[in-house]
Amino acid sequence: MKLSAETLADLHPEISRPAYDRSKVTAGILHVGLGNFHRAHQAIYIDDLLARGGSEEWGILGAGVMPADAQMRDGLKAQDCLYTVLEQDASGDKGRVIGSMTDFAPVSPNHEGILRAMASPSIRIVSLTVTEGGYFVSAETGGFNPDHPAIQADIANPGKPGTIFGAIVEGLRARREAGMVPFTVMSCDNVPHNGEVTRAAVLGIARGQDASLADWIDDKVAFPNGMVDRITPATTEARINHLREAFGLEDARPVFCEPFRQWVLEDKFTDGRPALEEVGVQFVPDVTPYEHMKIRILNGGHAMIAYPGALLGLTYAHDAMAHPLVRGFLEKVETTEVIPIVPPVPDTSLTAYFELIEERFANPRVEDTLSRLCLDGSNRQPKFIVPSAADCLKAGRSIDGLALASALWCRYCFGEGEHHEEIPPNDPSWDRLKEASRVARDNPAAWLQMSDIYGDVGQSPLFREGFTKALNALWENGTEATLQAYLND
CATH class of the missing domain: 3.40.50.720 (NAD(P)-binding Rossmann-like Domain)
Known part of the structure; x- marks a missing residue:
C-alpha cells in the first residue's frame, strides 16, 4: 500500500x-x-x-x-x-x-x-x-x-x-x-x-x-x-x-x-x-552547557569509535561497541580527557549521560554505519575533537587519547585499509586529506599544518608529539596493537 x-x-x-x-x-x-x-x-x-x-x-x-x-x-x-x-x-x-x-x-x-x-x-x-x-x-x-x-x-x-x-x-x-x-x-x-x-x-x-x-x-x-x-x-x-x-x-x-x-x-x-x-x-536561558556535553561526549565519541572501527573492517556502530579495544578506547578517552573538561550541566550527571551514550551507540537495530560517522571529518573534527584537545592543553591535562583519535582519522584518510582494501572518498575535501595523509606517513607534523582544521592545537609541541607517536604506531604496529598499547599505558 x-x-x-x-x-x-x-x-x-x-x-x-x-x-x-x-x-x-x-x-x-x-x-x-x-x-x-x-x-x-x-x-x-x-x-x-x-x-x-x-x-x-x-x-x-x-x-x-x-x-x-x-x-x-x-x-x-x-x-x-x-x-x-x-x-x-x-x-x-x-x-x-x-x-x-x-x-x-x-x-x-x-x-x-x-x-x-x-x-x-x-x-x-x-x-x-x-x-x-x-x-x-x-x-x-x-x-x-x-x-x-x-x-x-x-x-x-x-x-x-x-x-x-x-x-x-x-x-x-x-x-x-x-x-x-x-x-x-x-x-x-x-x-x-x-x-x-x-x-x-x-x-x-x-x-x-x-x-x-x-x-x-x-x-x-x-x-x-x-x-x-x-x-x-x-x-x-x-x-x-x-x-x-x-x-x-x-x-x-x-x-x-x-x-x-x-x-x-x-x-x-x-x-x-x-x-x-x-x-x-x-x-x-543558556544552551552552552548542554552543547558542550553533547558535542564533546556524543559527537566526539562517534569519531572515537568510527575511525578505529572502520580501520578494523567493522561496519556498524554497534559492531564497534562490541569490539573490546574500540569500546575500551572510547571509555578511556571520554573518562580521562573529555568528561573532566566538560563544564557542569544543570541537573545532569555527566557520568550517567555517558553511560546513556554507550547504550545508544550499542543499539543493534539502528545499524548506524561507521562510514556515515566517518563522513565529513574536515568539518566535524574541528568542532568535536580539536576543541577538547585545546581545553586539555590549557588545563595541563593529557591529550594522548585525543591525539590518537586524530591520528586514526589521518590514517583513515590515507584511503587504504590495513589489508590494502580501498577506503572510498568520504569527505568534501577528500583529495586534499588523502594527499596530506600520504605526506604525513613520513612526516606526521605535515597533517597538523592544516591550520583551518587544527588552529593553535596543531602548533602545540605536546599535541604534535602525541600525534606523531600515535600515527607512527599505527603505521608500524597496526590499529589493534596501537589501541591495546594505549589501553595498557
Whole structure:
C-alpha cells in the first residue's frame, strides 16, 4: 500500500497516524533542509504539538537548496507530504506517520520559492538543517568567513542569492520594506552556538550589502541557540524493504531512528513560538552547557569509535561497541580527557549521560554505519575533537587519547585499509586529506599544518608529539596493537 492521505485509514495497526485534522494546519515555520534528521526530530515535536490541539498555525513548509532536494520534494509531495518514522531498538519497532509538513516549496537555484514563503506574514520562524559544514565558519579564526566565494557572490548580487543565508537576508529585506515583523531564524544543526553562528552568516552578508539593513536585523531578529540530539542513520534499501515487508507500507522517504530524542532551546523568538515545552523541549536561558556535553561526549565519541572501527573492517556502530579495544578506547578517552573538561550541566550527571551514550551507540537495530560517522571529518573534527584537545592543553591535562583519535582519522584518510582494501572518498575535501595523509606517513607534523582544521592545537609541541607517536604506531604496529598499547599505558 502506498502512503498517502487517502490510505491513512488503512495503515497497519502498529503504525500510528496523525491525531489531528491536517486540513486545518497552516505553515508558520519554513524549514530548509528536509533530511532525515529534521524529519526525525523537529517535525516530530511539531507533530506531537499538533496532536494536542490549539497550535494549527505552526505547521511546517518544507524547502531545499540543493539539486537533490528536488527529488526529495517530488517523493514527499507524491504522498501528500506524509512520511513514516520507525523508531528501533532491541524491544522492536515503533512506527508512526508524520503529518506536520503542509507542503514543500519549489526548489530552484535562486530560491524563488523560499523567498515567496518568507514574504508571507504567516511564516514566523525560518529554521535550518544545512549540515555542520554549511555555515561558512573558518576553523582557523573560529568565526564567519566573509571571503568565501559563495558569500562574496551573494554580497555582490542582492536579490539573487545563491546561499540560504543570502536568501534569508533577501527575505528579511522584503519584510522590512513591507513594514512586516521579521521572522525568527532558528538553526537546528549540530553546531556549537548554532544561533550565533547563523547570526554571523546572515549579518555578514547583510553588512556587505547594506549597513542599515544589517543594523535592523541585528536589532530586530532573534537567532536562538539550540542543542539537538537523535541518532538518525541513512535510509537504505534494506530498511525500505523492512518497512514494506513488516508493515505492508510503500514509502518513498521513510526515516529510521533510535527512540531517544532531545531538544534544548533558548526562549528567544521575534514573533512568538509554538508551545514546544508541552511536548518535551527544554527551554533554558543558556544552551552552552548542554552543547558542550553533547558535542564533546556524543559527537566526539562517534569519531572515537568510527575511525578505529572502520580501520578494523567493522561496519556498524554497534559492531564497534562490541569490539573490546574500540569500546575500551572510547571509555578511556571520554573518562580521562573529555568528561573532566566538560563544564557542569544543570541537573545532569555527566557520568550517567555517558553511560546513556554507550547504550545508544550499542543499539543493534539502528545499524548506524561507521562510514556515515566517518563522513565529513574536515568539518566535524574541528568542532568535536580539536576543541577538547585545546581545553586539555590549557588545563595541563593529557591529550594522548585525543591525539590518537586524530591520528586514526589521518590514517583513515590515507584511503587504504590495513589489508590494502580501498577506503572510498568520504569527505568534501577528500583529495586534499588523502594527499596530506600520504605526506604525513613520513612526516606526521605535515597533517597538523592544516591550520583551518587544527588552529593553535596543531602548533602545540605536546599535541604534535602525541600525534606523531600515535600515527607512527599505527603505521608500524597496526590499529589493534596501537589501541591495546594505549589501553595498557
